[in-house]
Amino acid sequence: MRMLYLFILLLFQAYGSFGQTSLKEINLDYGKYKVGFLHYIRSDSTRNYSRIFDYSNEKIARPISVSIWYPSEQLTGDESPMKVLDYFQVLKEEEEWEYLPDEQLLNWFYYSNTSANQNHLKEQTKAYPEIEFADGEFPVIVYAPSYQASSIENFALCEYLASQGYFVISSSSRGTDTRWFSDNNAKEMETQARDVAFLIKEVGNFSIANYHKIAIMGFSFGGLSNAIAQNRNEKVKAIVSLDGTERYQYALLKESPFFDIEKMNVPYLHMAQKDIPEKVLKEDNIKAELNTKFEFYDNITKGKGYRFKFNNLTHSYFSTLGMLFAERDIRQDKSDSEIMESYKWTAAYTLNFLNAYLKNEDLALRFLENNPTDNGVRNGLITYSTNRPQSPEFTFMDFNDLASGQQYQNLSQLYDSTVKEHPSFKIPEGSLNTLGLQLVFNPDTAEQGINIFLFAVALYPNSANLFDSLAEGYLFNGIEEKAIENFKKSLDLNSQNQNAIDRLKQLKD
Known part of the structure; x- marks a missing residue:
């Protein structure tokens, strides 16, 4: 029996044809470094957890699944990089189905078992498992996945950033008590924020990681936990939000006793989905205000904010797995080529934002401040705005x-x-x-x-x-x-x- 999981917080019903995307066709402009990949499990002994499918009363320390992409200068010779299927081994482990046969992957988890999706599993990625770290220290990106999603859901973006000289670390989005989230999203939001804090501490174990230059990045539900994590941790110097749910669920965020919008004093980049068509709003019972309302952004006064709307992307396609494997919605989705083009630009804006605020590159800052068409973006693909933070009161x-x-x-x-x-x-x-x-x-x-x-x-x-x-x-x-x-x-x-x-x-x- 196929298992149905809730993949994102905002669920838009999918219809119609399947994607014809590929990693190669996205054509990301990778940097000078080879990309290494490391995966392991840590335990947080301060929290209890149950493996839901073990059907046991036994409690264990909370498992923290850690995936890391990092720069390497190792000559790989004839060695082949990982395939997408290798990343799905991580997904199996995080879903607590470690022994599931590979031929059952597309029947069992999120995606349809089509020939296109089978071909995606065979695609080569840019990452090599456990190759040597590059010399030097590199800025850090802590990635928080979407609702109950895998640490590897955005592996192409993580590889891209590692190739450009970033140390990227991620963990799966797990429920507080089991793999599944409860009905209490406020509690689950706090749990993921604690997982992000755990990863920040884990970064300190790697000499390659610059512990004084840390940004956090999240997709969908991960945007909520990252807002809380930033409020709690002064080491966080910037935030990247990939259509983060802080835009849609600001009321939920304000339930946290650890969140205060006045503490949002670091640069913030939000990249949003296209406007949802009226037909979809009506048929899927979605509030029309989601297209325009953004209380979180409007209330930021202490930090510099950037807001970009990608007019060819719906919510799911801000992740690698969603872009490659998810079914398309014929009511609103653009063509595969348009989706890949936009995904490439999300990667470019993410990189320039990080280069501007973690590497202090003036050229990258100008890229952010430019009209998108001046950066080579096709006219109409992106609309944008920026805020000017208020000068803090001098006391x-x-x-x-x-x-x-x-x-x-x-x-x-x-x-x-x-x-x-x-x-x-x-x-x-x-x-x-x-x-x-x-x-x-x-x-x-x-x-x-x-x-x-x-x-x-x-x-x-x-x-x-x-x-x-x-x-x-x-x-x-x-x-x-x-x-x-x-x-x-x-x-x-x-x-x-x-x-x-x-x-x-x-x-x-």
């Missing part, structure tokens, strides 16, 4: 960080340059007073505290309280003459300042 804490960095010297010059750059910036009098007292009563920072108060009374020359505090600072540090002078200034401004009256009487006695 007293920001000012104090700068001031402490220069040992609280030249504070007036620092303030003038700050106000020139941030005209609305104001320093609260009370904050200066508190900071000055904190510093002046510490023997190691007493001089810095005096500097704060000298700056403060220059900024607030009518503040009796600040002159009083400055006098207290001088007195505490044994400079009585200056203390008397400033207590008198405080009294001139406020004749009812009892502390200054008492202090002056004490100093005369």
